[in-house]
Amino acid sequence: MSLIDDFIENSNDFIAPSYAGNGSSFFSESDGFEPSDPVHMLETGFVSAGLAEDDSRIFTLDRVQFQFPAPLLAMAVSNEILIMALENNHILRIDLQQAHDVEDIEIPRKSGEIKIYKIFFDPTGRHLLITTEQGENFYIFEKWKRAKVLTKFKGIIIESVGWNKSAGSSSDTSTKKILVGSRNGIIYEAEIEPTDEYFKKEEKFCKQVYSLNENLPVTGLRIEQFPASPRKYLIVAATPTRIYQFIGNANSTADLDGSSVFENLLSRYESSPDFQELPGNLPYSELHFFSQYQDLHYQGVAKNFAWLTGPGIYHGNLVFGSQDFGDHVIDSAQLFPYPATPSETDPSTLVSEIPLSIALTEFHFILLYKERVRAICQLNDQIVFEDNIPLKPGETVRTMTVDNIKSTYWIYTDCSIFELIVTREDRDVWKLYLEKQQFDNALQYCMNAAQRDKVLTTQADYYFSQGRFLLSANYYAQSIVPFEEVSLKFVERDERDALRTYLLKKLEKLRRQDLTQKTMIATWLVEIYISKINTIEDLAASSASSEDTSNYKAEQRVLENEFKEFLDQFKGNLDKRTTYNLIASHGRTDELLYYATLIGDHDKVISHWIQERNYKQALDVLSKQASVDVFYKFAPVLMENAPYETVDVWMRQTNLNPRNLMPALLKYDHSNAPENIVQNQAIRYLQYVVQKLKNTDPAIHNFLLTLYATQPTTDESDLLKFLAIEGKEPHYNMDYALRLCSQHKRMQSCVHIYSNMGLFEEAVDLALKQNDLELARINADKPEDDETLRKKLWLKIARHVVEKKQDIKTAMDYLQLCELLKIEDILPFFPDFVLIDDFKSEICQALEGYNKNIEELKEEMEEATKSAESIRSDIRELRCRFAIVTSEEKCAICDFPLLTRQFYIFPCQHAFHADCLIKQVTKSLNTSQLRGILELQKQIEKELSNMNHSPDNAARARPPAQGGFDRLKGLILPEATTHSGDDVAVVVPKLDQLKDELDDLVASECVLCGELMIKNIERPFINEDENDLLASWAI
Known part of the structure; x- marks a missing residue:
């Protein structure tokens, strides 16, 4: 079923638009093929390999159910966009992803004035050119609802268009530079850029760049860029009788100055055009190309081509390299004559009928005739498909069109559309290549392991029969032919080299768990290698010719290197003891040491060189070891015989x-x-x-x-x-x-x-x-x-x-x-x-030194005496310092008159009552400092008591400042006891000393501007002993 049918079947609720002229809908009410249409199939196909038969058809012809409001003149499909040109000068556009949505575009001319001749749709499905038999040309871009006239193309009846692949970007709306072939053999270069401006024309550029000098239509044009040279192009042009090749560099400044891109390239061929001519009187022709990456829906470089001519289909490959002017890109071209079939009037007579149109797939030619369609395999020239087209009375086949991006093939008549569905056309290609003994191509198209094994086995048998045993061994190793059978074949022919190749390849392909098989084959290969090396060595020794000797020795070196590579690769599959014995039995010391080195048996290598008294070699081997035990093992003998090198x-x-x-x-x-x-x-x-x-x-x-x-x-x-x-x-x-x-x-x-x-x-x-x-x-x-x-x-x-x-x-x-x-x-x-x-x-x-020392001591004593006198003088002056205090002066703490009690005054002029100062200072002292103050107070009391000889007098003599200590004493120290009196002359100096110490603690600095005030910044407003009081106020 075609893509359109699939969408129609799932769009039952869709009501197609109708036209006021005939009232017919775009889609008929029936789905699929009409039951009354006779379908005659001839599916010769490829012969199955007998490994996995596939009876499904490669080609299927499917009718698309669609009713036209007017006869169909031309159709094109690109990138799943289908364009139909009708006789009433209407253009229908259908997106095959949304097949129910049919767009109708009208040509701005009356139906009687012009008649559409052909339409040309670029591969991206965005640019559409419409040419008429009257020489008028129109252009439609992507979603336009109306065609625009190309005034610069007036008078040109377009026969073919060579599209520019670089115009595929969605952001770039221009066609870039394209080539247009006319009915009279002239090639034009043009560029069209759609615009919405009313006075601006779409055709930016249109210029004649080449004439084929023959009054025949240019029926095919193709522009291909060389993959390795972006500025180099191939242009292929075709007429009914000739195919032209043009190779050269494009104009690199054309994009900047708006000049022609291909004019210089084509002008070089004006005097000597390069063409291939196939004479005939066929009035029409077609040129088709197949892209290398067409299966990826990408506009890749063209891989091969097919040209419809009178004698047959001229086809070949395109090979891009370093070609230049005068060279050919077309390679391996050949002519395929049209197949002869029995005549309708006389079945005994074979007639070669020229098709109306052709299409090119990867492996087939599709030929369209007046009443049927054929598919011919390119590999064996056999007809693999033939189907009669179910035409209605009076219905005429027009031609065939191809969507090169999506690889879909379409046939249309004046009132019907058919899709030729291609399904897995490469499924049996491997067998055709195999029959032609093209084994590499056959392997490329194998689809399963059985097919691949069939090709490999056939290839191996072929080379064996030809005596090319090394090649045969290589392919036998890749096949599943029994190991014993292949080995016996080579042993019977005494082909030891081929057997060695086969065993190597087979060993590489064995699974990791096949340990026994790997060990057996690897051991066998060791014996084969050693025997071969010895044989060549004997031939070199017995050869009389020096040239033969050198050749044998060269062959021996190659084989020895190959054997070492084998040991390196498969050392893990060899049994150490067996391999040692095998190599030693042939006297191959170098190979034995190499193998011992590979498997890490360095003790054996070092012991060998020590036995040979080659201590330098022994040390060379030892120096490469990572294990320190090897050094300790051979240290005594090496130190004894090669001490310097050993160290x-x-x-x-x-x-x-x-x-x-x-x-x-x-x-x-x-x-x-x-x-x-x-x-x-x-x-x-x-x-x-x-x-x-x-x-x-x-x-x-x-x-x-x-x-x-x-x-x-x-x-x-x-x-x-x-x-x-x-x-x-x-x-x-x-x-x-x-x-x-x-x-x-x-x-x-x-x-x-x-x-x-x-x-x-x-x-x-x-x-x-x-x-x-x-x-x-x-x-x-x-x-x-x-x-x-x-x-x-x-x-x-x-x-x-x-x-x-x-x-x-x-x-x-x-x-x-x-x-x-x-x-x-x-x-x-x-x-x-x-x-x-x-x-x-x-x-x-x-003596002089002693005298000098005595003088220095005298000087030091004099300096000390002077310093003591200076200190005493300073002390006397300090005792005489004073400050003036007025009667209005107040205590800076309690704000009461200062002179009412004992007081302190500081150089900063702050004055405090003694008890106020003590009370303030004690708030910031720790327990040990408080104890010190109270201890001084206790001693002062004692001394005063001794001076007055009675407790009463002592109380009267106590200065008012002592009242500040009474409260502290009750908190920290027990009450002072009474002491016996001392001598007054002794007590007074001692009392002065105690007062000085008390002053140092209490009055060392002002409490308002000293360090104590700075420390109070961190003191909380509420003391810890007031927490209970604070809690009592909680609500």
Whole structure:
């Protein structure tokens, strides 16, 4: 069923519009084919492969139920938009996605004035050209309801249009530059852009660009852009007898200046047109193209073409490359004669009838005749479909039109429309290609595994019969022919290379779980490879010709590389022991080592090279290993035979544990090293470990120390450098180091170790014992924080110089080197009778120094006396400070007259009663401060009591300020007890001192402008002890 029928059946409620002339509706009331129409089918089709038969037809002719208000003159379908031109100069437009909506567009001319000749619809379904037999042309754009006249096209009867594919954008309404072929053989270039402005014309450009110089209609035009060269175009033009090719670059500035795009391209062919001529007297012709991506509903590059001519259908492929002017794009063109069929008058006579129209699918030609339609397969030239068109009496077939975007095919008469439905036309193409032995094409169109296997098996058998065994093996491996059968075929022919190829391909295709089969085939391949390599090697050795020898060796290298690739790919499918034995039995050492390396059996490879005494190769293999156990295993033998190279490898492996290498280092004997290797390699490696890798293992450090100490040399520089690097917190055992160095007479090192142990006296004594004064002096300065010890050590050095060396001059020099030593310190070491000439100046300098120190002490005492007198003077002045207070002055807290009670006044001029100030200050003091104030108050009471000798007098003598303490005392301290009186002369100064302390606590700063006021900012308005009162006011 066609697309229109499908929509009609689902639109029962739709009432088609009618016309006032005849009252007929656009759609008839019946659906589908009319039952009375006789349908005669001839479906020869493709012969089934016998694997999966499909009886459904490829081609089906379906009538579209539609009633026309006037005879149909022309029809076009593009992008599922169907256009019909009627004899009454009306244009009907139907969107096949909304088939019930039929748009009627009227041509702005009376029906008697013009007659529509042809219509041309662009592939996007947006631009429609209408040409008349009178040479008038009209244009309709997309949703327009009325056609517009193309005045610049007046007088041109259009026969064909070459549409521009670059005009497919929905945002661009222009047709871009198109080519128009006329009835008289002239090609025009034009551009049409729809506009809604009344005075603006749609045709922006219309110009004659080429003449075919033959008074025949241009029946076909096509513009194709080269895929690899956007500015290069192919233009194909056809007449009833000729087909032209034009190749060249388009004008790159045409879009900017509005000039012609194709004129320069076509003008190059004016003097020498490139065409193919097929003579005949057929008055009409058609040119069709099939796009490479037509099945994707996309305007791709044309893949092949078909040209309707008098002798037959001229068809071929289009191959785009680097062609230029004079070259051809049409390739493999051939003429297909029209099939001869029995004549209607005389069935015994075969007649070749020329079709009215043709269409081109991917694999078929569709031929339209006056009463029937045929489909012919392009691959075998056989008629695969033939159907009589069910015509009504007097009904005439017009032609055929194709929707190249949606790949639909339409036949129309003067009063009917038929859709030729194509269903899976490629389903049996594989078998046709197979019969033609075009195996690659056959595989491309296989639709299931059975078809594919049939093609592969046939292809493999074909190549086997031709003696092309390697190709045959490749395709047998892809088929499901039994493994044993194929293997025997190659074994019987003694085709070991083909068998190897087959086994390789088969091995690649086996499933992961087929472990046994994989192992068997892989092992078999190992044997085949090794045997083949040995055979070629023997041929090369026995060949008399040097050229043959080199050829054999080259072949051997290729085969060895191939074998290594095989081992690399399938090492997981081989049994290690079997493979070792198989390769070793043929004496293939290189391949054996390669296989061992692949499977990670590095022990075997290294052991082999060690047995061969090729330690360099052994180390090369070892250096590539990630496992440290391999290094430990072969360390002793490699360190013994190649110490320098071994240490180089170890130093590149930072993850080694040096403790595990100590057995090899202990076994190493540097005395057996070659003369060119001076440095002990064990020391070299341990130095690297300690200094570069920052190893802190005591065993390693002790071992390195041992190696340094036991070296057959008296030079201790390396050992001392090591000890210096270790620092004051060494990683070696210092007791062990001291014993070792003493045993091997490394006295400088012993001194260094004593020093590190803090035994500076022993270090200096040992240095002096060795008569190394410089070393002793260095160690004497080391106890920097203990001057007594330093002086003692320097005295040892001085005594040694004086008593042992009798060098008084040098002893005097030490007075300059150590500031702790004085001349009087070393004088006792001098002999009883000695001349003072050598140290007379030092004695004088010492006396002068003592005199200078005495003068400095006198100056300091005078300065201290002056400072004390100044302080006493300042104190006296402070006691005499005063402030003037008037009788109107008030307390800054209670606002009562200030002079009524004891008061305080501050430099800021704020004045307070003593009790008001104390009360205010105590609010901000903590408990400990309050206790301090009350303790002072208690002591003051005591002293006052002692002065008055009675409690009553003491109460009267108590100053009013004490009243501020009474309330505090009851809260913090128990009542003061009575004390016995003291002497008045002692009490008064003490009382003054207590009052000063109280002033420091209470009156150290003003409570209104001091730090206390700043702290009160954070003080809450309601104290914690008032919370109960606050709660009582809650509602």
